[in-house]
Amino acid sequence: MVKEKSAIFIIFGGSGDLAHRKLYPSLFRLYKSGFLKDHFAVIGTARRPWSDDYFRETVITSLKDYFDDDEDVMKEFAKHFYYQSHDVNDSEHYIALKNLAAKLDDQFDCGHNRVYYMAIAPRFFGTVAEHINSEGLKTSGYNRLVIEKPFGRDLDSACELNGNISKAFPEDDIYRIDHYLGKEMVQDIPHIRANNPTFEKAMNNKYVSNIQVTLAESLGVEDRGGYYETAGVLRDMVQNHIMQIIGAVASDEPDATDAKVIHQHKCDLFGSLKELTPEQVDKSFVRGQYDTDKLGEKKSYREEDKVASDSEIETFTAGKIEFESKRWSGVPFYVRSGKRLPDKQSRVDIVFNDKVADLGIRANTVVTLLIEQIDGQSILINGINYKDSGQDFIKFPEEAEFNHAREAYESLIIDILSGNRVHFTLWDELRSTWKYIDTIRERWDSQTPEFPNYISGTMGPDAAEMLLERDGNTWIWD
Incomplete structure (x- = not known):
């Protein structure tokens, strides 16, 4: 029997191709399987000035490329999605993000668990991680930072990036994605x-x-x-x-x-x-x-x-x-x-x-x-x-x-929510x-x-x- 998981996903780069092509379809599969059901929410962030309704429309549109499900099911799923226009260098935006996440945590009873997903250019990884820490976004539940490749472009840049991230998150809370x-x-x-x-x-x-x-x-x-x-x-x-x-x-x-x-x-x-x-x-x-x-x-x-x-x-x-x-x-x-x-x-x-x-x-x-x-x-x-x-x-x-049958990202998201770091780098x-x-x-x-x-x-x-x-x-x- 599938055990439901609870968490707030904050996806930096939530308007982008990776999110719509890989992350949202994978989350929808988990929703249909019951792994995600009532106690989760997704906050998409990006510079674009989108509304919640428009963001949800883009999510549903992306799902239609992969699924033949009743659109009503997709709409119910999309009700868990919220959007915030965001400048990664603006501290005030992180405070607004923290307040929105706290509100949704109460609304969906997510257990104060946070998944911070970096679906953005690698040059912003360190900046975002530092602001998550300095602006107090971390909660009493788990706080897991997910990072897409490339992790640096050589040893020196990888060391610098890792040093910046490690100031904000311990190694045990960092999930470096390799979709293979x-x-x-x-x-x-x-x-x-x-x-x-x-x-x-x-x-x-x-x-x-x-x-x-x-x-x-x-x-x-x-x-x-x-x-x-x-x-x-x-x-x-x-x-x-x-x-x-x-x-x-x-x-x-x-x-x-x-x-x-x-x-x-x-x-x-x-x-x-x-x-x-x-x-x-x-x-x-x-x-x-x-x-x-x-x-x-x-x-x-x-x-x-x-x-x-x-x-x-x-x-x-x-x-x-x-x-x-x-x-x-x-x-x-x-x-x-x-x-x-x-x-x-x-x-x-x-x-x-x-x-x-x-x-x-x-x-x-x-x-x-x-x-x-x-x-x-x-x-x-x-x-x-x-x-x-x-x-x-x-x-x-x-x-x-x-x-x-299970897609790579679906499997990795299950591991992230379960705290299983075997399949990460x-x-x-x-x-x-x-x-x-x-x-x-x-x-x-x-x-x-x-x-x-x-x-x-x-x-x-x-x-x-x-x-x-x-x-x-x-x-x-x-």
Whole structure:
């Protein structure tokens, strides 16, 4: 039975695309399921001078893009929504926000619980957090600060941002969103490992040849050219999403249930990242930028809106990541992500060597975990040969328990309201991954790439294939 939760959501950037495209539909799903019912309210803030009624209309309009529900249900849901025009630098606006939240807390009996959601530009995170603290918005219930990526653009800026936020909120109250950690397949990876002893026994450098993580997109940057010019795929996908997927696949003790234990194992893993010299960056990482397609019908990256005509920003990267831990020393983690590839794919390919036959498994078996469901499949297992018919190499939960119906943001909002920090990113993890990524970025910034260097609709630059071929390996998805 679903247990109803109580809270006031204060969404900074409540008029924006993220709120209407992701947050409000997710909150509506929770409303329909009973997880949110009578004891919640949402305050949207932004600079626009909207009324409550107009704000509610925008919410209902956004829901109609995703749901076929009776509009009366949507209107009942929208009655919990309120709007306040807000200047993030104006202390008086925070006092008005505090008074409105207190009024709604009494009206909806929300238990003095607050969720402060930063759906705004990262440059405002510190300012808003400081004002929440200084203007006394915190209450006697819980006060949880939710932050969207990007969390900084390098180690120095991330440290500065974290320092500003930490003055106002303790680490235990900070929820850094990485929406890939809300995907059910990523959340299920530790459970799959913990519930399959033979599979888990094989998950180390004795039996694993290599592990491959691919996050591929068939689209270009679309309307995100301005953002991509400041980020690139290395910052946008590798530093956060890919690293966190590796954390789920490779951390020790996957059967742990305590958030602090789980995060400590992830911190240990990322702390063992093998440092790169500039010369090793050249050898271990590849970057690319898409050109038009073979027919010349699609824009190249440099022709996209808000993109410089001589841009040196990468839309593709592939690399070999190594760890110096006892468990994974010597095992390459090949990663790649890019725009305008042949298809959309989010997957992990675990390639076992011939020694895995000692465990009763066919040599060179490949286990593929599909991060996003494709044709009804979540796990693909190639080349399985059971030594003992009574013991499978890998089992996964029954369909009723293992489905992808829940959206990532819906799952993460449930965790926020429940105080479950397992599927969020801690500062110590970010510090290690930023330090690693900065080494690559600094090397690339000192060189001039020959862009564009791959045709839209292909698998990226040829160097991405050569990266594995030098080690005697190949990409599983090609």
